[in-house]
Amino acid sequence: MLFHRSIARTTAVAALLFCASLAFGGNAQALTISSGGFDQALGCSDVACGATQTLTFDPNGDPVAVVSGNVDLDTMALTLSFSFSVVELSMTPVSGTDDNGASAVVFTNTTYAASGVPVMNLGGGNFLVGPAQTASVSGSQEQVGVSAAAAFAAPLARLNGSCLVVGDGLSCGLSFGQSGFSFDVGATPDEEARYFQHTANILAVPEPTTAALMGLALFGIAVAGRRR
Amino acid sequence: MHAKLSFLVAAATAALLFAAPSFAAPIRYEFDSGFVTLTASVGGVAIADPVTASLSGTQVTIDEDPMAPQLVSIQLDVAGPIPIVLTTPYAGYDDIVLESLSLSGSSGLLVPLTPGPPTAEYFFLVNPLAIDAVVSADGPPPIESLAVGTEAPASGSLFVSSELNQLSLSGITIGSFAPFGVDSPPLVVKADFVFSGSPIPEPNAALLFLVGTLTLTSWTRSKRT
Numbered sequence: 528m529l530f531h532r533s534i535a536r537t538t539a540v541a542a543l544l545f546c547a548s549l550a551f552g553g554n555a556q557a558l559t560i561s562s563g564g565f566d567q568a569l570g571c572s573d574v575a576c577g578a579t580q581t582l583t584f585d586p587n588g589d590p591v592a593v594v595s596g597n598v599d600l601d602t603m604a605l606t607l608s609f610s611f612s613v614v615e616l617s618m619t620p621v622s623g624t625d626d627n628g629a630s631a632v633v634f635t636n637t638t639y640a641a642s643g644v645p646v647m648n649l650g651g652g653n654f655l656v657g658p659a660q661t662a663s664v665s666g667s668q669e670q671v672g673v674s675a676a677a678a679f680a681a682p683l684a685r686l687n688g689s690c691l692v693v694g695d696g697l698s699c700g701l702s703f704g705q706s707g708f709s710f711d712v713g714a715t716p717d718e719e720a721r722y723f724q725h726t727a728n729i730l731a732v733p734e735p736t737t738a739a740l741m742g743l744a745l746f747g748i749a750v751a752g753r754r755r
Numbered sequence: 756m757h758a759k760l761s762f763l764v765a766a767a768t769a770a771l772l773f774a775a776p777s778f779a780a781p782i783r784y785e786f787d788s789g790f791v792t793l794t795a796s797v798g799g800v801a802i803a804d805p806v807t808a809s810l811s812g813t814q815v816t817i818d819e820d821p822m823a824p825q826l827v828s829i830q831l832d833v834a835g836p837i838p839i840v841l842t843t844p845y846a847g848y849d850d851i852v853l854e855s856l857s858l859s860g861s862s863g864l865l866v867p868l869t870p871g872p873p874t875a876e877y878f879f880l881v882n883p884l885a886i887d888a889v890v891s892a893d894g895p896p897p898i899e900s901l902a903v904g905t906e907a908p909a910s911g912s913l914f915v916s917s918e919l920n921q922l923s924l925s926g927i928t929i930g931s932f933a934p935f936g937v938d939s940p941p942l943v944v945k946a947d948f949v950f951s952g953s954p955i956p957e958p959n960a961a962l963l964f965l966v967g968t969l970t971l972t973s974w975t976r977s978k979r980t
Contacts, residue, residue, distance in 0.1 A: 558799070566792045566805045567925075567947055591805055649882055649908045653929065657910060658866045658878030685868070687878065687911050691929040693941050696799025700927035700947060702911060706869055706876055724912075724925060726947055728792075732799040 557599045558697050558731030560611055564591035567726035568618055570632060570712065571705060582618040582626055582712075582721065591728070592616050598731050600690055600697060605648060607656060607690065609701075609729075610640040612666075616725070626721075627713025629670040637666035639703055639727065641686060652692040656701065662686040664703050664725070673714055684708040697731040781827045784922040784952035786813035791833050792947040793853070795841070797940050802843040808833050808856075813950055815924060817865060819875070819915065826863030826879050826913070831948055833857070835889070845942060847895070854889035854900060858928065858946070860909065872917035879926070882908040886930045888944075905930050923951040 570582030584592070596611025616634040620626045641662035647655040661683040669676035685708070688701035705722035712721045789810040795803040811834035816827040833856035840850045860881035869876035883906035892898045911926030928946045 561800055566794070566807075567949065569925075569949070651907075652931070653908050655880065655908060655910055658880075659868055685876075685912060687925075687927065689908060689910055689927050689929055691907075691931060691943060691945075693931060693943055694798050696796070696943075698796055698799060698929060698943050698945060700929060700945060702925055702927060705912070705914070726925070726927070728794050728805070728945060728947070730794075730796050730799045730801050 557597065557734055559597050559734040560594055560729050561732045564593040564729075565613055565616055565725055565727050566591050567702075567724070568616055568634075569705075569724045570618055570626070571722045571724070582632055583621050585617045585619040585631070594727055594729065597734070598697065598699060598729060600646070600654065600692070600699075602648070602654070602692065605646050605654075607644045607646050607654070607699075608642045609699075610638065611727070611729070612636060612638040625672060627673075629673045629712050631671040632712060632721075633669045633671060633676075634725075635667050635669070635676065637664060637725075639664055639701070639725075644686065646690070654690040654692070656686060656688040656690070658687075660686040661707060662701075662703060664708055668710070670712060673712075679710060681708040695733050697729075699729045699731070700726065701729065702726045781816050781818040783814060783816040783955045785955050786810060787921075787951050787953055789813055789948060789950035791831070791856075791949075793837065793839065794943075794945045795839055795845075795851075796943045796945070797843075797845065800843075802845055802942075803839050803841045806837055806839055808835075808837045810834075810948065810950060813952065814955075815913075815922060815950070815952060817877075817913070817915070817922065821867075824865040824867060824877065826865045826881060828861045829859065829863060829881055829884070829909070831858040831950070833946075836891075846940075848892045848898075850892065852891045854891055855887075856946070857887045858884050858909070858948075859887075860884040865913070871915060874914050874916045874918075877913040877915070878910070879913045879924070880908065880910045882910075884909040884928060886928070907931070921951060921953055923949075925949045 565584060568584035592613050592615065594611045594613050596609065598609040600607050614636060616637060618632045624630065639662060644656060644660050649655050663682045664684045665680040667676045667678050684703045685706040686701065686703060688699060690697060690699040702724060704724040709720050709722045790807050791810055792805050792807050794801065794805045810831055812832040813830060815829050818825050818827055835853055835855040837853040838850055839853065860883065863879055863881035866878040868878055886905050886907060888903045890901050890903055907928055907930040909926050909928040911924060914923045926948050930946065931941050931943050
């Protein structure tokens with residue numbers, strides 16, 4: 528009985544220390560995306576984005592395409608990791624009725640992911656992603672009127688962006704492409720390459736962290752032990 | 756003799772005028788088209804739907820010197836008023852109007868990522884980018900033309916196309932305002948901007964050379980007569 532109690536006490540102390548080290552040691556913010564999404568998506572000519580863009584994100588009445596996933600900014604190790612997806616992102620030509628036969632390019636179940644991307648602390652809660660960083664973009668794309676949905680993967684899409692930490696909240700703007708994120712649009716291969724650029728505005732709030740969950744569980748165990 | 760000289764001078768001028776740009780001097784690009792997307796949030800939660808507005812006056816000057824590339828200056832103006840309808844009231848207000856928005860910076864970092872031609876890709880960073888905004892809101896109490904200034908970094912991708920003779924830029928700026936006093940929670944107004952511009956011709960060396968030559972020719976001619 529005594530032996531059991533001492534084990535319980537030692538375990539509780541060790542657990543508390545572990546929790547304290549987790550809570551105060553690192554400064555990683557594991558956050559769940561609460562809202563926000565894609566508010567920019569461009570398809571470009573084979574030369575440059577901007578005035579020559581031929582496709583743009585069609586929000587269909589929705590101001591954004593909602594993303595879901597998680598983002599983790601470690602302000603001590605200065606790294607950013609994320610994985611999130613968008614159910615559907617439809618892009619239609621800016622002018623005219625189609626782009627080389629395609630009336631729209633529809634991205635479905637697109638996942639954007641990167642792990643341990645170095646960030647730079649610019650002060651004032653601002654963190655810079657880049658330069659020369661990449662992320663993977665994968666999913667399927669359908670060219671309406673030209674080809675059926677087909678899988679695509681851009682493992683080295685250019686990643687640019689910045690994050691702002693205000694209190695517990697995190698706001699990140701991340702841009703994927705146009706370098707490393709292109710494919711042909713239309714029936715003529717190799718001549719109608721389109722660069723794509725997707726920009727996500729992510730707002731994230733802290734999730735119940737592992738430390739808090741573990742602390743709660745240990746508190747429960749301690750209470751149970753005391754009762755016994 | 757003079758005719759021969761004039762011919763040589765004209766040929767040299769033409770060569771200078773039509774030769775590929777050497778990027779020795781900074782090139783100023785002016786706004787063709789572009790837009791900015793504004794989002795508002797408090798503590799990582801959106802309080803308004805994103806608003807897209809047109810850029811009204813924009814110019815970017817870059818120096819593509821291979822030894823020391825740099826973004827010389829950047830100026831972005833957004834035409835107002837831009838009403839931001841709040842889905843969640845902020846400091847007692849249901850909507851905020853951005854009367855005007857102006858972003859400017861100088862001496863930015865320009866890092867070559869993919870060499871051109873036809874399209875060179877750069878990473879750019881301007882820190883700080885000065886943000887000047889004038890906001891107003893209906894009461895109670897009404898706020899009229901309140902100037903809000905802040906600084907925030909701007910970074911993104913910059914592409915220079917030799918085929919289109921065009922610069923395009925997609926950048927991300929995050930600014931944090933506390934427009935209604937220090938007691939209100941910080942309102943994060945985030946601005947994404949996408950921009951495309953063409954170079955602005957400046958009186959360059961070739962033109963000056965041509966003017967000088969013409970003056971010299973006419974002077975010699977008048978002296979002969």
